Amino acid sequence: MNKESFRKKRNWKKIIGILLFVVLVMSVIFTIIRIAQAPSESPIGSHEKVKSDYVLTLLQCILGVIVMFIPTLAERKWSIDIPNNMEIAYFIFLYCAIYLGEVHDFYYLIPHWDIVLHAFSGAMLGALGFFLVKYFSDAEILDTNLSPFFIAFFAFCFALASGAAWEIYEFLADSILKTNMQKFILANGTVLQGQEALLDTMEDLIVDSISALTISAIGYVSIKKRKNS
DSSP, X not given: OHHHHHHHHHHHHHHHHHHHHHHHHHHHHHHHHHHHHSOSSOOTTOOOOOHHHHHHHHHHHHHHHHHTTHHHHHHHHHTOOOOHHHHHHHHHHHIIIIIIIIIXXXXXXXXXXXXXXXXXXXXHHHHHHHHHHHHHHHTTSSOTTOOHHHHHHHHHHHHHHHHHHHHHHHXXXXXXXXXXXXXXXXXXXXXXXXXHHXXXXXXXXXXXXXXXXXXXXXXXXXHHHHHHO
């Protein structure tokens, strides 16, 4: 029964992965066509997407196709078994962030869509931090008697550092490719100034911190109870 359940989970992961790959590849093709058709600048008073908007979408879709294979490559290279639920959550996050967020403009259409995704990613990265400690301990790379606080602290720092790295990526993309990943330009073309221009980045980092801290606290309590028993 356990083997059958294991196979079903593996199949679900494979099905969701294939669907995500097809969706992202089709989005890449669609976006390339739109880049050729879109104007370089939007007419005054118009909210029509311009080439730079589709360049951002194309960049995100290509990146999505690449990073979706990271768990598989890691499993093959280091002979590790990443939990299937974690991989499925990862695929769902990419679908929501790239296909719904960028291709279908959920970042503009759905209020706080970006905040919801960062809360999800912060929790997911925090859980990944716990998994990494477990993997290093099982491989005898780290001391197996690490304190619950240190494990939770590592998970929190790992999630926060990953979130900061993403914000750096957004800043570089906006600076070099003239995109709008940091959402400092509103849907109506208004360019934010001063502290308002930093609001998206700081909200992302704060939500990442809260989400990662929550998961780290839950993990700490769980490990503490397990050690005490």
